[in-house]
């Protein structure tokens with residue numbers, strides 16, 4: 421059970437998971453101080469304390485439950501102490517749902533020109549002003565305690581792809597030591613700390629990483645080092661090796677994924693939580709997500725198309741506006757155009773996870789998956 425009252429640290433507890441068919445798919449409920457949320461779930465990305473182009477009220481309206489923000493960005497600007505003085509991230513951005521913060525492990529390696537990784541942590545140059553910065557498990561955890569998210573992530577190294585076996589081995593062992601240091605630095609009750617499984621694309625390292633982190637006992641587990649350019653079959657193979665080693669009664673979070681075809685495969689392996697910039701980022705260059713694939717509403721083909729993006733979609737954009745209108749706004753560089761495509765793409769993914777959950781509960785997930793994949797072209 422999960423206890424928010426009293427001294428227990430475990431907050432993101434995992435209620436009964438409903439198994440379905442021969443797949444590892446399960447429908448669960450995640451307990452946080454800001455509510456109990458359904459899984460499988462997609463978390464809109466709000467890197468700098470805002471999900472770009474949409475308001476918290478619109479996020480609530482479209483069914484968003486937990487959103488993600490990035491420690492790396494907020495640490496550099498405006499600073500996590502400032503956010504703490506503002507009353508924490510929920511207050512600062514007026515969001516009363518769940519918040520998960522990523523620890524910086526990915527952004528340091530993918531954004532700031534990297535200076536040096538040592539046992540102590542990672543030195544890097546800020547992508548904002550080029551200043552020399554340093555993140556360690558202790559600094560990253562303190563920053564996340566200041567931000568006050570409901571779920572925070574251990575400080576890890578996201579191993580690049582491809583990577584030599586020896587490098588992946590040493591890095592994964594260090595990430596496990598960093599996870600332990602993250603745990604020791606995490607002194608804030610009312611907040612769950614998830615570990616992050618690494619191991620590159622090596623089955624044995626993935627199993628060692630999962631087993632070592634499980635023995636450190638975390639309330640939930642991220643699966644990192646994936647969606648970094650590897651072929652999808654390789655990602656699925658790593659999931660197959662990793663997920664079964666993670667406790668059934670704890671949430672599994674596949675970081676940085678993604679598109680509906682990846683979501684439905686990962687749910688089949690037993691993943692519960694997802695985040696990705698994809699829906700919001702492609703929306704801003706005029707691409708809408710549909711169950712048959714992408715629709716580039718900015719294309720000339722839609723100049724006189726007075727139908728909505730998707731006639732069966734319940735979102736604000738599809739209920740009130742045509743492709744022609746949205747295309748006009750995008751061509752005219754009108755901000756409202758970006759807002760409509762963003763609202764549609766987030767609604768599409770949030771609704772897709774709701775449909776997967778319903779299929780699991782009605783024990784028809786495998787046929788749901790078949791039907792979806794038959795229609796969806798990547």
Ligand SMILES: COC(=O)c1ccc(CCNc2nc3cc4nc(N)[nH]c(=O)c4cc3[nH]2)cc1
Nearest residue numbers: 523525526578644645646647675676698701702
């Ligand atoms: C238009 O679409 C896009 O721009 C776009 C950009 C990036 C991704 C990939 C995101 N992948 C990804 N995010 C990640 C975040 C992570 N965080 C930590 N702490 N550790 C990890 O090991 C880790 C791995 C990830 N992999 C997917 C889509």
Ligand SMILES: [Zn+2]
Nearest residue numbers: 733735738764
């Ligand atoms: Zn829509």
